[in-house]
Amino acid sequence: MRPLLLAALVLPFVAATAGAQSDPIKERQAIMKQIGEQTGAGAAMLKGEAPFDAAKAAAIFKTYTEGGAKFGSLFPEGSDKGDTKALPAVWSNRAGFDAELAAFNKAVAAGAPNIGTADGFKSAFSAVAQTCRTCHSTYKAR
Known part of the structure; x- marks a missing residue:
């Protein structure tokens, strides 16, 4: 009984400590690196430098979906300090950033x-890439 009680008391503390030790700057950089790699592969298909590959197109959009779902939460107050290319506008115009x-x-x-088709991919990829350019022009240092 005692070990169970001890575990019940310690486990929430351990979980909270692990969460506090996360580094949102590194997490968002890792996501952007994955998105960037996938975007490079998509751009090659878009430009005809690589053949269209439906499986690769699906992987690109899977990365976009997963990254986009996590990304917004990785800009908490105080994460503007350190090794980041995020501009102060992320925090001073949070509504605009969230809209992007x-x-x-x-x-x-x-x-x-x-x-699933080359033409469909080109259209979808181009639309996504445009949102990337718009956001980066306002919220990311070059």
Whole structure:
């Protein structure tokens, strides 16, 4: 009985400590690295430098969907300090930043059903890429 009671008391503390030790800057950089790698592969297909591959297109949009779902929560107050290219506008204009992220997620969701063909992928990928450019021009240092 005592070990169970001890575990019940300690487990929430351990979980809270583990969460507090996460690094949102590194987490968002990892997500953006994955998105960037997938975007490079998509751009190659878009430009005809690589053949269209429906499985690869699906992997690209899966990465976009998963990354977009997590990304917004990785900009808490105070995460503007450190090794980050996020501009102060992320925090000073949070509503605008959140709107840009919502536009990305909407473009991904709208395009995903159409990526099974080369033409569908090109259209969907182009729409998503436009949201990336718009957001980066305002919220990311070059």
